Amino acid sequence: MSEEKKLTTASGRPFYEKEDSLTVGRRGPILLEDYVLHESMAHFNRERIPERVVHAKGSGAFGTFTVTNDITKYTRAKMFSEVGKKTDMLARFSTVGGEKGSADSDRDPRGFALKFYTEDGNWDLVGNNTPVFFIKDPKKFADFIHTQKRHPFTNMKSQTMRWDFWSLNPESLHQVLILMSDRGTPYGYRHMNGYGSHTFSMINANDERFYVKFHFKTDQGIKNFTDEESVKMAGENPDFAQQDLLEHIEEGKFPSWTLKIQVMPEEEAKNYEWNPFDLSKVWPHSDYPLIEVGKMELNKNADNYFAQIEQSAFAPAHIVDGIGYSPDKMLQGRLLSYPDAHRYRLGANYEQIPVNRCPYAVNNYQRDGFMTVTDNGGRSENYFPNSFDNITKAEEYKQKPPRVTDAEADWYDRNASVSGDDDHYTQPGNLFRLMNDEAKSNLVKNTVGSMSQIDGPKKEQITQRQLMHWYKADQELGERIAEGLGVKIKH
Numbered sequence: 454m455s456e457e458k459k460l461t462t463a464s465g466r467p468f469y470e471k472e473d474s475l476t477v478g479r480r481g482p483i484l485l486e487d488y489v490l491h492e493s494m495a496h497f498n499r500e501r502i503p504e505r506v507v508h509a510k511g512s513g514a515f516g517t518f519t520v521t522n523d524i525t526k527y528t529r530a531k532m533f534s535e536v537g538k539k540t541d542m543l544a545r546f547s548t549v550g551g552e553k554g555s556a557d558s559d560r561d562p563r564g565f566a567l568k569f570y571t572e573d574g575n576w577d578l579v580g581n582n583t584p585v586f587f588i589k590d591p592k593k594f595a596d597f598i599h600t601q602k603r604h605p606f607t608n609m610k611s612q613t614m615r616w617d618f619w620s621l622n623p624e625s626l627h628q629v630l631i632l633m634s635d636r637g638t639p640y641g642y643r644h645m646n647g648y649g650s651h652t653f654s655m656i657n658a659n660d661e662r663f664y665v666k667f668h669f670k671t672d673q674g675i676k677n678f679t680d681e682e683s684v685k686m687a688g689e690n691p692d693f694a695q696q697d698l699l700e701h702i703e704e705g706k707f708p709s710w711t712l713k714i715q716v717m718p719e720e721e722a723k724n725y726e727w728n729p730f731d732l733s734k735v736w737p738h739s740d741y742p743l744i745e746v747g748k749m750e751l752n753k754n755a756d757n758y759f760a761q762i763e764q765s766a767f768a769p770a771h772i773v774d775g776i777g778y779s780p781d782k783m784l785q786g787r788l789l790s791y792p793d794a795h796r797y798r799l800g801a802n803y804e805q806i807p808v809n810r811c812p813y814a815v816n817n818y819q820r821d822g823f824m825t826v827t828d829n830g831g832r833s834e835n836y837f838p839n840s841f842d843n844i845t846k847a848e849e850y851k852q853k854p855p856r857v858t859d860a861e862a863d864w865y866d867r868n869a870s871v872s873g874d875d876d877h878y879t880q881p882g883n884l885f886r887l888m889n890d891e892a893k894s895n896l897v898k899n900t901v902g903s904m905s906q907i908d909g910p911k912k913e914q915i916t917q918r919q920l921m922h923w924y925k926a927d928q929e930l931g932e933r934i935a936e937g938l939g940v941k942i943k944h
């Protein structure tokens with residue numbers, strides 16, 4: 454037994470009357486002065502904070518990243534400075550469209566959000582378990598997500614909304630194909646890969662920029678539920694992935710992932726056959742092979758889910774010296790969106806919450822605001838520059854500026870015919886063609902199961918539009934889905 458402690462109010466007053474209210478006579482009523490009762494009820498009423506608008510259901514754990522291969526010719530980021538170097542980290546995995554109480558096994562992409570507590574600040578890599586995404590312009594994000602949420606009238610999820618949007622936005626096909634394959638229902642969080650998805654930059658000590666893609670390959674091996682198994686699991690144990698991750702870590706069976714990168718020298722980006730900043734495309738491994746970097750191991754559960762996982766806040770904008778953004782429009786949109794979401798969900802001082810706080814020096818002139826829980830700069834000056842505190846601009850951390858051309862500003866068509874931007878079919882088709890027979894059959898079956906739920910007056914129009922996309926990716930794929938739906942493709 455641990456040392457005995459006394460119950461106290463939030464203000465620290467030890468008290469006894471925890472379970473019985475102060476009443477006039479044995480049978481009540483209650484006196485207004487029972488502050489312990491008020492405090493209990495009032496705090497309870499404020500326990501819920503807004504859930505994440507997407508990725509609301511999730512699980513997380515702490516761990517360690519260890520460098521196994523020297524990549525200093527690409528980046529000067531201190532985290533990668535030498536083989537063997539270890540960095541503390543946090544991971545949060547999630548589903549996307551469901552609410553906080555939804556089932557872990559639902560067909561959905563999985564979030565793969567990482568926070569590395571590096572000595573040059575926290576670096577967040579906020580990716581998914583797929584290398585591509587449904588859209589490629591952030592202006593379309595809110596509309597897209599609405600189709601994954603509940604219908605305004607029925608208050609139910611709607612396959613009609615989803616397939617309507619996907620069929621009207623053919624750039625979604627690559628991600629939709631992965632979603633409809635068995636990788637759309639991973640067996641928990643340990644058996645899936647993670648991808649930074651966007652193109653990022655690495656900058657080396659000579660200030661040279663390389664474009665990079667991050668791939669975290671699961672060391673547990675890929676393992677998925679079939680569609681039937683995922684539906685069954687949603688009923689039997691909607692928290693399957695949470696339990697699976699938590700228990701393996703508690704038992705010392707630490708899951709790990711191997712980080713690999715693809716690297717494209719800055720100059721090559723101009724002439725590559727695919728637009729390297731188009732989030733609906735991958736860089737084929739034959740063009741840009743995977744280079745090993747290190748290992749991420751999750752080895753410590755959070756002691757308190759709300760404090761450390763629910764309140765965690767990841768932002769693609771959080772980079773560190775030696776790592777940079779790219780012109781990917783989606784990434785550019787996300788740079789603004791996440792800190793804005795955190796200020797709404799957790800408050801202006803969300804970076805003071807211990808799980809989000811940089812464990813190294815934080816020196817700035819941000820002051821005050823709701824929930825200021827640090828010393829708020831103490832007695833020191835609250836303006837820059839000043840003659841007193843000796844805080845200087847970090848000269849040695851000057852950033853390499855992004856290269857912006859003097860092109861005309863315009864609302865450029867995201868799918869215009871430039872370096873493969875309008876080719877929504879070759880890469881998904883390649884993926885279908887490399888699948889084995891079982892994976893192909895399951896893809897067809899899962900897609901038929903989902904598309905057969907398209908309903909209402911536009912059913913035929915939406916179905917035909919989407920069938921054409923499948924057909925253009927691969928004739929066999931289109932024909933097998935049409936056959937499964939019992940319709941003929943109208944060419």
Ligand code: NDP
Nearest residue numbers: 584631634635636646735736737738739880881883884887
């Ligand atoms: P490769 O044969 O070198 O790579 C194929 C990739 O496909 C592997 O990374 C493999 O991942 C992955 N894969 C296998 N089955 C699935 C699935 N059901 N869902 C998602 N990914 C899967 O070929 P290329 O690099 O030329 O790529 C061919 C196609 O593979 C691409 O068009 C793309 O659709 C897909 N892909 C490519 C990736 C890339 O970065 N180049 C990354 C992921 C997918 P694993 O090794 O984990 O089994």
Ligand code: HEM
Nearest residue numbers: 505508545564565566579580581586591594650786790794
């Ligand atoms: C969560 C916006 C695209 C991965 C979120 C949140 C917002 C958001 C507002 C909630 C943040 C919070 O409350 O903490 C957007 C926008 C996008 C976009 C505007 C496109 C323009 C993407 C893409 C990926 C991704 C392309 C992956 C490659 C994630 C993940 C989370 C998340 C993993 C959960 C992070 C966590 O675990 O806390 N997104 N998103 N998002 N997003 Fe996106």
